[in-house]
Amino acid sequence: MSVRQSYDHELEALRQDLLTMGNFVGEAIQQAVQSLIKQDVELANQVIAGDDVVDSMEIDIEDKCMVLIATQQPLARDLRIIGAAMKISTDLERMGDHAYDIANVALRLADKPPLKEFIVIPRMAELAQQMVNDALDAYVRLDTLLAEQVCEADDEVDRLYDHVFRELLTYMIEDPRNISQATQLIFVARYLERIADHATNICEWTIFLVTGQRMRKKSI
Amino acid sequence: MSVRQSYDHELEALRQDLLTMGNFVGEAIQQAVQSLIKQDVELANQVIAGDDVVDSMEIDIEDKCMVLIATQQPLARDLRIIGAAMKISTDLERMGDHAYDIANVALRLADKPPLKEFIVIPRMAELAQQMVNDALDAYVRLDTLLAEQVCEADDEVDRLYDHVFRELLTYMIEDPRNISQATQLIFVARYLERIADHATNICEWTIFLVTGQRMRKKSI
Numbered sequence: 001m002s003v004r005q006s007y008d009h010e011l012e013a014l015r016q017d018l019l020t021m022g023n024f025v026g027e028a029i030q031q032a033v034q035s036l037i038k039q040d041v042e043l044a045n046q047v048i049a050g051d052d053v054v055d056s057m058e059i060d061i062e063d064k065c066m067v068l069i070a071t072q073q074p075l076a077r078d079l080r081i082i083g084a085a086m087k088i089s090t091d092l093e094r095m096g097d098h099a100y101d102i103a104n105v106a107l108r109l110a111d112k113p114p115l116k117e118f119i120v121i122p123r124m125a126e127l128a129q130q131m132v133n134d135a136l137d138a139y140v141r142l143d144t145l146l147a148e149q150v151c152e153a154d155d156e157v158d159r160l161y162d163h164v165f166r167e168l169l170t171y172m173i174e175d176p177r178n179i180s181q182a183t184q185l186i187f188v189a190r191y192l193e194r195i196a197d198h199a200t201n202i203c204e205w206t207i208f209l210v211t212g213q214r215m216r217k218k219s220i
Numbered sequence: 221m222s223v224r225q226s227y228d229h230e231l232e233a234l235r236q237d238l239l240t241m242g243n244f245v246g247e248a249i250q251q252a253v254q255s256l257i258k259q260d261v262e263l264a265n266q267v268i269a270g271d272d273v274v275d276s277m278e279i280d281i282e283d284k285c286m287v288l289i290a291t292q293q294p295l296a297r298d299l300r301i302i303g304a305a306m307k308i309s310t311d312l313e314r315m316g317d318h319a320y321d322i323a324n325v326a327l328r329l330a331d332k333p334p335l336k337e338f339i340v341i342p343r344m345a346e347l348a349q350q351m352v353n354d355a356l357d358a359y360v361r362l363d364t365l366l367a368e369q370v371c372e373a374d375d376e377v378d379r380l381y382d383h384v385f386r387e388l389l390t391y392m393i394e395d396p397r398n399i400s401q402a403t404q405l406i407f408v409a410r411y412l413e414r415i416a417d418h419a420t421n422i423c424e425w426t427i428f429l430v431t432g433q434r435m436r437k438k439s440i
Contacts, residue, residue, distance in 0.1 A: 066303055073290075076290075079289060079290055172396065176393040179393055
């Protein structure tokens with residue numbers, strides 16, 4: 001194998017690691033919301049335990065990036081791809097943290113009668129997971145069109161967040177006994193909204209890689 | 221100037237940029253909380269406008285890191301210092317986002333009679349700003365003792381967050397008219413708590429730089 005081939009091989013391994021981490025985090029998001037809806041303590045604990053795995057994945061990716069930089073001394077786009085990988089792993093790790101946060105809410109609410117049927121929150125989780133997957137696909141394939149689509153999907157998540165937020169406020173106003181529980185659910189909606197923002201960050205890195213254009217960052 | 225001297229000079233410039241960014245973000249946190257307390261719309265708008273500056277600072281630091289890597293091909297600890305700078309700039313940018321979030325709450329509540337006198341939230345802001353400054357000092361001086369102290373201060377912020385959270389819940393339960401406002405203030409307390417978590421992230425990077433030991437990440 002030539003030096004360049006070996007290098008391409010390592011870059012490809014890095015991409016695969018990011019995909020694996022992204023899939024793991026996407027699953028964790030879904031499972032966390034499922035554990036909340038089904039009041040499934042075991043599943044919530046599984047998500048919480050999985051956070052260590054996510055943290056290790058981030059460290060592993062960071063280390064690989066450092067080794068690649070040290071041994072291959074990459075330039076131009078290769079260097080940007082590696083720099084982006086370091087930043088993207090941070091976004092994925094934060095998403096994993098939010099899945100962990102949601103699982104903790106699930107534990108807290110596991111023995112309380114549900115406030116209402118969950119409709120919008122699972123929809124938000126589904127959209128968020130899809131955005132994570134698409135964002136990583138766009139990064140791996142350097143597909144700016146898909147990256148832009150993900151950024152657009154974020155508007156839908158923001159809309160759903162506003163909807164949930166307002167609805168939960170009315171529950172609190174109707175009956176003060178709902179307040180503690182509704183506050184926790186507002187946090188869950190907020191975590192999902194932030195997960196979607198992190199997915200758009202990943203897309204902005206992809207657009208930067210391909211076009212050299214920096215996009216205005218969304219405040220997270 | 222020798223190559224090594226010029227390189228040391230650039231590393232020093234990178235450290236200075238991180239300090240400048242950290243000071244700016246620390247100020248923004250304080251100003252955001254002041255704008256909330258004093259219902260000062262102008263100050264809130266100033267913090268909101270400052271978010272673009274923070275974003276530019278992050279991009280500038282990222283670019284400098286990339287250039288340093290490309291031109292100096294650093295190894296071992298130098299490479300870790302630059303890698304850490306990339307990660308730390310992300311933490312600072314997220315803190316800046318939270319200052320922006322707090323300023324937005326300030327705008328939303330600017331024309332509402334205050335729920336109560338603010339005591340704990342300003343204390344949280346003060347502690348958070350101190351943690352940011354100390355975390356960056358620790359990074360620049362590679363001072364693991366100070367880094368550990370910052371991590372300990374985080375426990376105090378967590379304790380204050382719990383205090384504010386519980387107190388605001390009681391306000392909501394007492395009078396449903398408080399709910400919307402109290403929910404916003406819970407968000408503010410949460411943002412401050414997360415800012416402190418980001419400061420501990422910076423310290424964990426410093427400890428890693430010096431000792432090579434990775435610490436268990438705090439879930440943010």
